[in-house]
Amino acid sequence: MAExxxxxxxxxxxxxDGLQATGNGRPLAFLRRVTSxxxxxxxxxxxxxxxxxxxxxxxxxxxxxxxxxLLDALGAALPGFAHTWRDFLGSTAWFLGYGIRVALxxxxxxxxxxxxxxxWFGVVTGLELLGELAGALPDVLAAVxxxxxxxxxxxxxxxxxxxxxxxxxxxxxARLPSGGIEDRLRRWTNxxxxxxxxxxxxxxxxxxxxxxxxxxEPTVTNPLHLDLSEGVVTTISVAQGVVGSLFLVGxxxxxxxxxxxxxxxxxxxxxxxxxxxxxxxxxxTIQLFPDMPFGVLSVVSAAAVVAVPxxxxxxxxxPGGVDVDQVLRRSLVYGVLWLAIATxxxxxxxxxxxxxxxxxxxxGAAVLTVVATLAFQPARQWLERLADRWxxxxxxxxxxxxxxxxxxxxxxxxxxxxxxxxxxxLRRGLSIEWARVRLDADAExxxxxxxxxxxxxxxxxxxxxxxxxxxxxxxxxxxLGPEDTAVVETFAxxxxxxxxxxxxxxxxxxxxxxxxxxxxxxxxxxxxxRRRIERNIHDxxxxxxxxxxQHVGEIEHGRAAGSPVAxxxxxxRDELTQLLTTLRxxxxxxxxxxxxxxxxxxxxxxxxxxxxxxxxxxxxxTLRGRRFAEAVExxxxxxxxxxxxxxxxxxxxxxxxxxxxxxxxxxxxxVVDDGVGLATTRVVGNGTGNGVPDGTGTGLGNLAxxxxxxxxxxxxxxxxGAGTTVRATVSLVGEHGQSS
Amino acid sequence: MSRTLxxxxxxxxxxxxxxxxxxxxxxxxxxxVAAVGTADELVEVVDRERPDVVxxxxxxxxxxxxxxxxxxxxxxxxxxDTGIVVLxxxxxxxxxxELLRDGNDGVAYLLKERVGDRVSLVQAVxxxxxxxxxxxxxxxxxxxxxxxxxxxxxxxRLTPREREVLEQMAQGRTNAGIAEQLSLSESSxxxxxxxxxxxxxxxxxxxxxxxxxxxxxxxxxxxxATDF
Numbered sequence: 001m002a003e004x005x006x007x008x009x010x011x012x013x014x015x016x017d018g019l020q021a022t023g024n025g026r027p028l029a030f031l032r033r034v035t036s037x038x039x040x041x042x043x044x045x046x047x048x049x050x051x052x053x054x055x056x057x058x059x060x061x062x063x064x065x066x067x068x069x070l071l072d073a074l075g076a077a078l079p080g081f082a083h084t085w086r087d088f089l090g091s092t093a094w095f096l097g098y099g100i101r102v103a104l105x106x107x108x109x110x111x112x113x114x115x116x117x118x119x120w121f122g123v124v125t126g127l128e129l130l131g132e133l134a135g136a137l138p139d140v141l142a143a144v145x146x147x148x149x150x151x152x153x154x155x156x157x158x159x160x161x162x163x164x165x166x167x168x169x170x171x172x173x174a175r176l177p178s179g180g181i182e183d184r185l186r187r188w189t190n191x192x193x194x195x196x197x198x199x200x201x202x203x204x205x206x207x208x209x210x211x212x213x214x215x216x217e218p219t220v221t222n223p224l225h226l227d228l229s230e231g232v233v234t235t236i237s238v239a240q241g242v243v244g245s246l247f248l249v250g251x252x253x254x255x256x257x258x259x260x261x262x263x264x265x266x267x268x269x270x271x272x273x274x275x276x277x278x279x280x281x282x283x284x285t286i287q288l289f290p291d292m293p294f295g296v297l298s299v300v301s302a303a304a305v306v307a308v309p310x311x312x313x314x315x316x317x318x319p320g321g322v323d324v325d326q327v328l329r330r331s332l333v334y335g336v337l338w339l340a341i342a343t344x345x346x347x348x349x350x351x352x353x354x355x356x357x358x359x360x361x362x363x364g365a366a367v368l369t370v371v372a373t374l375a376f377q378p379a380r381q382w383l384e385r386l387a388d389r390w391x392x393x394x395x396x397x398x399x400x401x402x403x404x405x406x407x408x409x410x411x412x413x414x415x416x417x418x419x420x421x422x423x424x425x426l427r428r429g430l431s432i433e434w435a436r437v438r439l440d441a442d443a444e445x446x447x448x449x450x451x452x453x454x455x456x457x458x459x460x461x462x463x464x465x466x467x468x469x470x471x472x473x474x475x476x477x478x479x480l481g482p483e484d485t486a487v488v489e490t491f492a493x494x495x496x497x498x499x500x501x502x503x504x505x506x507x508x509x510x511x512x513x514x515x516x517x518x519x520x521x522x523x524x525x526x527x528x529x530r531r532r533i534e535r536n537i538h539d540x541x542x543x544x545x546x547x548x549x550q551h552v553g554e555i556e557h558g559r560a561a562g563s564p565v566a567x568x569x570x571x572x573r574d575e576l577t578q579l580l581t582t583l584r585x586x587x588x589x590x591x592x593x594x595x596x597x598x599x600x601x602x603x604x605x606x607x608x609x610x611x612x613x614x615x616x617x618x619x620x621x622t623l624r625g626r627r628f629a630e631a632v633e634x635x636x637x638x639x640x641x642x643x644x645x646x647x648x649x650x651x652x653x654x655x656x657x658x659x660x661x662x663x664x665x666x667x668x669x670x671v672v673d674d675g676v677g678l679a680t681t682r683v684v685g686n687g688t689g690n691g692v693p694d695g696t697g698t699g700l701g702n703l704a705x706x707x708x709x710x711x712x713x714x715x716x717x718x719x720x721g722a723g724t725t726v727r728a729t730v731s732l733v734g735e736h737g738q739s740s
Numbered sequence: 741m742s743r744t745l746x747x748x749x750x751x752x753x754x755x756x757x758x759x760x761x762x763x764x765x766x767x768x769x770x771x772x773v774a775a776v777g778t779a780d781e782l783v784e785v786v787d788r789e790r791p792d793v794v795x796x797x798x799x800x801x802x803x804x805x806x807x808x809x810x811x812x813x814x815x816x817x818x819x820x821d822t823g824i825v826v827l828x829x830x831x832x833x834x835x836x837x838e839l840l841r842d843g844n845d846g847v848a849y850l851l852k853e854r855v856g857d858r859v860s861l862v863q864a865v866x867x868x869x870x871x872x873x874x875x876x877x878x879x880x881x882x883x884x885x886x887x888x889x890x891x892x893x894x895x896x897r898l899t900p901r902e903r904e905v906l907e908q909m910a911q912g913r914t915n916a917g918i919a920e921q922l923s924l925s926e927s928s929x930x931x932x933x934x935x936x937x938x939x940x941x942x943x944x945x946x947x948x949x950x951x952x953x954x955x956x957x958x959x960x961x962x963x964x965a966t967d968f
Contacts, residue, residue: 535804539753539799546852547755547756549855553763584831593830594830609963610882617966
């Protein structure tokens with residue numbers, strides 16, 4: 001080969017990078033392709049038909065199991081059978097196995113209604129149990145003296161059911177664990193259906209009805225025998241061999257899928273790895289001890305046979321999210337495992353003892369048994385630890401858990417998220433029933449329901465201050481020990497920091513809100529104060545001045561016109577009048593009554609009128625005659641006033657334009673002049689109420705604060721030589737405008 | 741001289757009220773029939789006493805906004821012959837415009853400091869009783885200044901003399917009065933008047949009080965905002 005290439009299913013050539021052009025390239029590439037991770041198929045539900053078929057099959061299987069037990073009992077009761085009661089009792093393990101299998105199928109079908117694998121599991125179980133019945137029949141028929149036809153028929157049925165079971169089992173394993181199946185696999189497993197025809201054909205190639213391996217030589221002629229050519233017979237035998245090894249094919253599929261899967265699916269599939277273990281185990285055991293008593297053989301083989309559906313059921317039931325009875329199930333599983341291990345332990349002891357008993361004197365046998373038991377003890381413990389880890393996940397590794405918590409807490413700023421995160425991480429990590437974090441700051445705790453007293457309480461302390469307490473519920477399988485306490489303490493320390501952080505943030509936010517409200521109140525208070533002052537000046541001082549002027553006038557008129565006193569008085573009156581004008585302007589500068597009486601637009605027009613430099617005022621048609629809230633009009637008016645004043649002070653402008661517009665529910669006031677501009681290029685009210693920085697002394701800072709208090713803002717654009725534009729916005733939302 | 745005019749005063753500040761009363765009665769030509777402190781009281785008094793002229797402030801209790809002007813309107817509705825003199829703190833012409841808007845005669849808008857000049861105050865009262873309309877010269881001056889500052893203002897096109905005449909017209913003087921004030925002949929004033937109205941694009945108003953209203957309204961309009 002010039003290049004290492006693989007051919008995929010569609011016949012396209014694939015080039016595998018980096019491989020040398022050698023003859024070894026192809027298998028390696030194939031292996032790589034086969035074991036590289038793929039996208040997992042999505043979970044799939046069974047069709048209604050399939051589900052119904054599965055239910056029927058389970059029902060049939062249950063019936064078949066009962067029938068088998070009955071037949072076996074019958075066989076033991078009736079004379080003329082090789083079967084005895086001892087054999088019947090010996091088979092109780094098998095019968096128990098039937099029961100377990102039916103129970104498993106029912107549980108899986110009910111709990112995983114929407115998992116296609118569950119449906120196929122039901123079908124397989126039914127087929128297997130039917131196969132058991134079919135297997136029991138030939139003996140019975142033979143004993144009652146039924147003709148070869150009947151025996152042949154039942155044996156054929158048994159063969160065919162066995163083959164079918166294997167083919168259907170492919171459908172099952174291909175769909176583990178969630179019911180979805182890869183396309184490529186689907187094609188192969190669907191193609192396997194064609195093998196359905198093989199068992200009958202294979203059966204037909206035998207002249208004598210084949211019998212099970214423990215029944216000695218076949219003796220019954222096969223009425224269904226077909227005489228076929230050698231080549232055909234060979235082909236059929238090969239095919240039957242394939243059918244017979246479908247079990248191994250299924251196993252291979254499982255192993256390959258495990259290797260190809262990502263971590264989550266591997267976790268779900270790992271129970272299936274128990275199947276080859278059991279298969280190998282049983283084979284080895286039977287080979288090692290060919291003449292173990294029937295009862296023991298029955299138990300061991302039944303356990304092995306039941307183990308497979310148990311593993312499959314666990315795989316299918318596995319991904320269940322947070323189930324309420326997951327704990328129960330886990331305990332059950334753990335219990336079963338423990339039982340299996342214990343049984344194995346006892347079996348080993350018994351087997352060794354029995355085997356030794358045949359060859360050694362009783363005393364030696366007893367000693368050997370004891371030694372074997374003791375030797376197996378550490379192995380048993382190791383197995384138990386393995387089972388523990390298998391079922392409950394790896395032991396709480398503090399560093400791992402804390403790192404988990406750390407990354408979970410990284411982005412949590414909300415107390416409502418923080419505590420549940422801590423609680424769930426703790427619960428998961430330690431496999432405890434519940435965890436609750438209670439802060440001293442609030443009265444009630446968060447977290448799960450608490451079904452009882454805490455098994456462990458660890459206070460959360462930061463420096464000298466106690467922030468709260470972490471409470472842990474019990475762990476069903478193993479009490480909480482000192483290392484668990486250490487883990488929780490580490491958690492508590494980390495949690496303390498996070499909690500303190502969150503609390504600080506909350507405090508800051510609250511303070512900031514309070515400050516803003518306080519500032520708004522101040523701004524409004526200023527407004528009110530100003531108006532009060534203007535009123536005082538107008539109604540108080542100005543009036544009194546008027547009265548004074550009048551009094552002086554009176555005295556003036558009392559004197560002869562033209563006399564020096566009269567002239568002086570006239571001058572005095574003029575000065576007083578001037579003072580009155582000044583006072584009037586002062587009052588207007590504080591708060592013009594025109595603004596209150598007539599509104600923003602007339603007041604702005606009056607401002608424009610008084611300004612020495614021409615000011616053009618433009619207003620949005622829809623704003624004419626509209627009144628706004630006092631605070632809004634005040635802020636708008638004084639912005640214009642300030643801008644005009646600045647324009648005089650700094651600007652040396654020849655023309656000013658004031659625009660009042662409405663945009664997006666806000667009042668927008670623009671004052672544009674063509675003066676020299678400010679030194680800074682762009683200066684903006686920065687939202688903190690501090691307004692214009694670097695003390696340009698324009699007085700716009702306070703205005704910015706006023707505007708911000710009204711959900712508005714102030715921007716100033718000014719470039720040297722290009723004039724100044726000041727834009728003020730005030731929100732009009734939520735206030736009433738009245739037409740005057 | 742004419743009969744003694746009967747005047748009612750409305751002013752909420754005690755000192756100013758008494759000052760106005762003294763200013764008016766000092767010459768002996770006028771009789772103050774009532775001096776009240778609120779707009780409602782003023783209306784009642786006018787109903788009862790039927791004075792010839794009412795002298796009122798704008799800002800009075802309870803709201804301290806424009807109660808005086810509202811009262812003036814109410815009085816005019818009921819007693820169209822009553823003259824109104826408004827003594828105001830505000831130099832802003834908006835109030836004057838509003839007062840004159842109805843185009844009635846016998847209305848005066850004066851600034852409060854006029855109380856120091858009893859002669860012109862009494863004169864104003866008399867004018868108003870005779871149906872004249874007056875706007876305080878200070879207010880007019882500001883008005884004219886403001887309107888001439890606006891670009892593209894037609895006022896810019898008037899000659900200085902015409903500007904003077906315009907001011908006098910805005911103050912409410914008759915042609916005779918203007919002629920006297922500016923030491924010109926009445927016919928010259930008439931000519932100026934026609935020219936001014938032509939330049940400004942206004943209709944020539946023969947009646948003095950209408951002329952005042954027209955001119956003041958025009959001047960005020962100049963200083964207003966433009967739509968967009």
